[in-house]
Amino acid sequence: AQKITQTQPGMFVQEKEAVTLDCTYDTSDQSYGLFWYKQPSSGEMIFLIYQGSYDEQNATEGRYSLNFQKARKSANLVISASQLGDSAMYFCAMRDLDMYSGGGADGLTFGKGTHLIIQP
Amino acid sequence: DTEVTQTPKHLVMGMTNKKSLKCEQHMGHRAMYWYKQKAKKPPELMFVYSYEKLSINESVPSRFSPECPNSSLLNLHLHALQPEDSALYLCASSQDFETTEAFFGQGTRLTVV
Numbered sequence A: 001a002q003k004i005t006q007t008q009p010g011m012f013v014q015e016k017e018a019v020t021l022d023c024t025y026d027t028s029d030q031s032y033g034l035f036w037y038k039q040p041s042s043g044e045m046i047f048l049i050y051q052g053s054y055d056e057q058n059a060t061e062g063r064y065s066l067n068f069q070k071a072r073k074s075a076n077l078v079i080s081a082s083q084l085g086d087s088a089m090y091f092c093a094m095r096d097l098d099m100y101s102g103g104g105a106d107g108l109t110f111g112k113g114t115h116l117i118i119q120p
Numbered sequence B: 001d002t003e004v005t006q007t008p009k010h011l012v013m014g015m016t017n018k019k020s021l022k023c024e025q026h027m028g029h030r031a032m033y034w035y036k037q038k039a040k041k042p043p044e045l046m047f048v049y050s051y052e053k054l055s056i057n058e059s060v061p062s063r064f065s066p067e068c069p070n071s072s073l074l075n076l077h078l079h080a081l082q083p084e085d086s087a088l089y090l091c092a093s094s095q096d097f098e099t100t101e102a103f104f105g106q107g108t109r110l111t112v113v
Helices: none
Strands: A003-005 A010-014 A019-021 A024-028 A032-039 A046-052 A064-069 A076-079 A086-094 A112-120 B002-007 B010-013 B018-025 B031-037 B045-052 B053-057 B064-070 B073-079 B087-094 B108-112
Touching: A003 A086, A010 A019, A019 A112, A019 B073, A024 B018, A032 A064, A032 A076, A046 A064, A046 B073, A064 B064, A076 A086, B002 B064, B002 B087, B010 B018, B018 B087, B031 B073, B045 B073, B073 B087
Parallel strands: A010 A112, B010 B108
Antiparallel strands: A003 A024, A019 A076, A032 A046, A032 A086, A064 A076, A086 A112, B002 B018, B018 B073, B031 B045, B031 B087, B045 B053, B064 B073, B087 B108
8 A cells, every 4th residue: 555644734935945845655566656746725736746766866847856765765845946826735646657566547645735835 | 738627616516416527638648537635635536547447446435426438538427415525526637557647627616515
């Protein structure tokens, strides 16, 4: 079974500062994917960044980077130069990518989320 | 086009009503998903369709009935719901089980009265 732990229920950060959102995971799968999603109050889930378990380089997408430490089973999201529009819920999620585990698509397992508030 | 479109955006229904939620994508994705999200909680997987066949049912009560009429469309039929079923229902799609991101729709906010 997969488990995602996000230990920061809420964070307040000053605008323009960098933010690190913590995520640790537990899985027995060899091949898996780690995801970060942003959910504003409107409800839509916005994909931010992805890291595969076999990727040696940390993923980056614009102001977002994923600090992947496989041995520690952590996948922290770093947002550089935070903006007011970054205020939202942030979810870490993972997914089994082992095509031999049973076949077919697999859903995402989400952490409980971190409510990030950017202050001017 | 990287959109997943869900209709309606809001739905209020009585416990004896029958209603349907609709989800549509035109990205050629072959996997589609239904998630349920209660307030201040993470999304929870309900159903997965892979190549138009139901591949995962996470022990969802039979008052929720999914349907995948074609590769672009996913429905969730609702019947005899309970007030505790009130939640945000999110649809998502992805290329297949090896893909990276899943794209989500904006969700349907369901209230059962």
